[in-house]
Amino acid sequence: MTTEILLVVLAVAVVLLGVGGSLLVRRGRGELPPTPESLAETEAEIHHPEQLAEATDTVERPESPQGRLVRLRARLARSNSTLGQGLLAILGRSTLDEDAWTEIEETLLAADVGVGPTTELVDRLRTRLRVEGVHDPAAARVALREELLALVDPSLDRSLRSTGADGRPGVVLVVGVNGTGKTTTVGRLARVLVAEERTVVLGAADTFRAAAADQLQTWGERVGAGVVRGPEGGDPASVGFEAVQRGIADGADVVLVDTAGRLHTKAGLMDELGKVKRVIEKQAPVTEVLLVIDATTGQNGLTQARVFGEVTDVTGIVLTKLDGTARGGIVVAVQRELGVPVKYVGLGEGPDDLAPFDAEEFVDALLG
């Protein structure tokens, strides 16, 4: 008998706790706790910044993006020592014969610079050293630096297009195959923007991977950014829509939308990304489409770039994991492939290891 009473009390407590918890999560929206029906596709959960600030003890202050590439240049130099130091060693030889130029070519190709840009660089450097009668290693280094720089192209506009018009937030759509570090990049970009004193809302439109939304929520909580997420397997476009709607309502500066990249057929990908963009643009124009590519995947990364470039208007590239590869030349190859600039590079696993890309810093880091 006593056991039965105890069980009843326990059951009542569990029910009360459940209802209380649901109300707590959804407070301020004047709604009842969610029913399975109310978690329909179009329903996205909204996590307000003030709720998040309460939930976390301390909101972090991320490192300013300025100077990050300088801080991280040692990682770039270390992983790409064969490229920079290798080229300098060959150019430092007393005579540059055919074999030496073949070696230079092979070094550039091994670093994923790509056939076209490699031929261009070798031809220009060769002509230049001959015409200018360069013999000493210091002068050869200056010439190499200038030619590498020309390939990376310092004239490209690498600023993030994150400013909206007419009082609406800028909208940055982040696309790419899952596993490239896309979600991590969205979280890191939020930190870059928060460090620049901008307010951010994150949209977890990668509804196919529940962990992606959880990850994003953690990133958001750490910097006090609101996160809009939907039910697992829900409609990514509606999450994007609600994220931008929330950004407008909160007067946020930027909305960053993480998308799913699990689709490998071009038609499916086109349908999905096209729909996300179209639906979002009922609220505000997408100001930037960033493609995330894992630098360690070489040719595979370039193939991905090609496919994404065909299905959506990519306006900027983020190259992740550049600290873990000797293929730094992919910066050149991928820019050529898409005709759009690399805007950020990932150089480590830390939350602030995403650096705004700078052509001169990059080339100087390569040459050590």
Ligand SMILES: Nc1nc2c(ncn2[C@@H]2O[C@H](COP(=O)(O)OP(=O)(O)OP(=O)(O)O)[C@@H](O)[C@H]2O)c(=O)[nH]1
């Ligand atoms: N060394 C290094 N690791 C990175 C970099 N960018 C991301 N990572 C790591 O890669 C791991 C996760 O990347 P992914 O497996 O691609 O997962 P994700 O970030 O959720 O990415 P998506 O699946 O694309 O959404 C994490 O441990 C990140 O810290 C980088 O630039 N350098």
